[in-house]
Amino acid sequence: MGIASFCVLMVSLLLVGVSVLFVMNVEILLGSIENKNEIVVFLNYDFPENKVNEAENTLKSLSNVSEVSYRPRDEALNRLIDQMDVNGSVYERVKGDNPLPNAFNVKVKDTSKITETVSQLNALSFTDDIKAPTEFAKVLNKLKKVVSIVSTALLVALITVSLIMISNSTRASVYSRRREINIMKYVGATNAFIRIPFFFEGLFTGLVSGVGASAVTYYVYTMVMDIITNDVSLWKTIGVNEPLPFSEVKYFVIALYLCTGAIIGAIGSVTSTTKHLQV
Amino acid sequence: MVELKNVSVAYNKGHNVINNIDMHIDDGDFTFIVGASGAGKSTLIKLLLKEIDASEGVVMVNGYNLRTLKKSRIPKFRRTIGVVFQDFRLIPTMTVYENIAFVLRVINAPRSYIKKRVSYVIGLVGLKNKIKSFPTELSGGEQQRVALARALVNDPKLLIADEPTGNVDPELSQEIVGLLKAINQCGTTVVMVTHEHELVKHFGGRLVNINQGTVIYDDFIDGEAESYNNMDDSL
Numbered sequence: 001m002g003i004a005s006f007c008v009l010m011v012s013l014l015l016v017g018v019s020v021l022f023v024m025n026v027e028i029l030l031g032s033i034e035n036k037n038e039i040v041v042f043l044n045y046d047f048p049e050n051k052v053n054e055a056e057n058t059l060k061s062l063s064n065v066s067e068v069s070y071r072p073r074d075e076a077l078n079r080l081i082d083q084m085d086v087n088g089s090v091y092e093r094v095k096g097d098n099p100l101p102n103a104f105n106v107k108v109k110d111t112s113k114i115t116e117t118v119s120q121l122n123a124l125s126f127t128d129d130i131k132a133p134t135e136f137a138k139v140l141n142k143l144k145k146v147v148s149i150v151s152t153a154l155l156v157a158l159i160t161v162s163l164i165m166i167s168n169s170t171r172a173s174v175y176s177r178r179r180e181i182n183i184m185k186y187v188g189a190t191n192a193f194i195r196i197p198f199f200f201e202g203l204f205t206g207l208v209s210g211v212g213a214s215a216v217t218y219y220v221y222t223m224v225m226d227i228i229t230n231d232v233s234l235w236k237t238i239g240v241n242e243p244l245p246f247s248e249v250k251y252f253v254i255a256l257y258l259c260t261g262a263i264i265g266a267i268g269s270v271t272s273t274t275k276h277l278q279v
Numbered sequence: 280m281v282e283l284k285n286v287s288v289a290y291n292k293g294h295n296v297i298n299n300i301d302m303h304i305d306d307g308d309f310t311f312i313v314g315a316s317g318a319g320k321s322t323l324i325k326l327l328l329k330e331i332d333a334s335e336g337v338v339m340v341n342g343y344n345l346r347t348l349k350k351s352r353i354p355k356f357r358r359t360i361g362v363v364f365q366d367f368r369l370i371p372t373m374t375v376y377e378n379i380a381f382v383l384r385v386i387n388a389p390r391s392y393i394k395k396r397v398s399y400v401i402g403l404v405g406l407k408n409k410i411k412s413f414p415t416e417l418s419g420g421e422q423q424r425v426a427l428a429r430a431l432v433n434d435p436k437l438l439i440a441d442e443p444t445g446n447v448d449p450e451l452s453q454e455i456v457g458l459l460k461a462i463n464q465c466g467t468t469v470v471m472v473t474h475e476h477e478l479v480k481h482f483g484g485r486l487v488n489i490n491q492g493t494v495i496y497d498d499f500i501d502g503e504a505e506s507y508n509n510m511d512d513s514l
Contacts, residue, residue: 179368179370180370182368183368183370184381185357186328186357186362186368187357187358187362187381187382187385187429187433188354188355188356188358188385188386188433189354189385190354193354193385279330
């Protein structure tokens with residue numbers, strides 16, 4: 001295996017690695033959108049304040065509920081006034097006789113079960129009304145499924161293509177050694193004996209390509225992140241988490257490159273010897 | 280020992296390249312196999328090396344029944360055979376020493392044994408002064424002698440030489456067959472395929488003539504050579 005195999009393998013690894021990083025960032029993006037997916041449970045207007053803790057515990061006991069926070073009616077009114085900005089002063093007059101109900105903000109663990117959870121919340125005695133983003137949750141779940149399927153298919157396709165590419169590029173180097181393989185077969189070498197040097201050669205090329213791909217990814221990813229995270233307020237405005245910094249994924253990326261490189265290199269190199277072993 | 284009973288080989292249905300051959304070669308025999316191009320000589324060699332399988336019949340080589348021999352056992356079987364080819368098949372990137380030594384490395388022989396054995400067989404073929412040379416630095420005759428040393432290094436029971444003189448001039452041809460004869464005198468069974476009838480006449484011995492996949496002659500003939508043993512005193 002020579003420089004050509006090294007380059008082919010490194011490019012293949014970069015394709016795999018960039019795809020994985022892209023998918024990871026998309027998942028983070030979807031996760032932060034999902035986190036904003038809150039259900040508001042409005043309590044009956046005359047629900048006594050001293051029973052709020054009891055109600056909170058009831059909500060927390062539901063299997064799909066991850067977080068519950070109480071939102072008293074005064075807080076809700078203040079927030080409404082803030083949100084309305086200048087026009088909010090109109091509501092200042094109703095402060096003494098606040099018409100808004102007390103409420104709980106409820107976060108769910110799994111948005112795909114949000115309809116089921118809404119039904120459970122509706123059945124509770126203290127619930128007056130519910131505001132739940134069920135349609136949005138449905139779209140989000142569909143999107144997550146699509147991302148999951150597309151990313152899996154992309155990875156399988158990239159790894160398969162990498163295997164074929166590396167197998168082809170090593171075929172030339174194996175072809176130049178076909179005479180050696182042929183003679184080895186005639187003098188009684190086992191297939192394993194013949195394949196071992198090719199296996200280690202492929203493994204080594206894979207590891208070196210992995211190191212190369214890690215370095216390239218580090219520089220390119222860091223550069224891209226510097227550009228897109230330059231304006232922190234952008235992410236706050238959009239309301240989603242910032243993309244993953246390289247420091248958080250470096251061990252994963254390096255391990256991914258080294259393992260994938262070693263496996264693809266070794267398998268690709270060994271399979272290209274098969275044709276010449278039929279003596 | 281080589282034994283072929285009612286052996287036929289057909290590459291295409293209906294056309295036998297080897298046609299119902301019976302042949303018995305005892306341990307220690309020297310056998311010339313001659314025949315025109317396309318007579319089936321190469322197919323016979325491939326058969327003896329288990330490179331191909333017989334369509335019919337039984338092929339026994341060095342105690343192995345090649346028709347029932349499992350793929351996993353082929354390497355062990357081939358270690359009992361030495362092969363010399365017309366085109367030498369030396370590895371150009373290896374020195375003479377390495378070309379011979381790698382046969383023993385294949386069977387995981389100890390390093391000290393490899394060194395001793397390789398030096399011995401290089402001496403047998405008279406190439407001690409070329410031990411560090413590469414094949415491209417050698418003449419055709421020298422290359423064939425390296426190939427011969429490689430075939431011998433594993434101390435095979437049977438040595439198969441497929442047109443070993445095909446790429447060397449007539450004088451060197453006699454030298455190579457002389458070496459093979461001397462090797463045979465040490466107890467190794469030798470099967471040599473050739474189309475050079477003059478060589479056979481010169482050395483004599485058992486002659487098997489194949490034509491269109493069938494044995495048409497199988498008998499001993501007298502040779503003209505006085506003694507091939509004198510060709511290399513080291514043997």
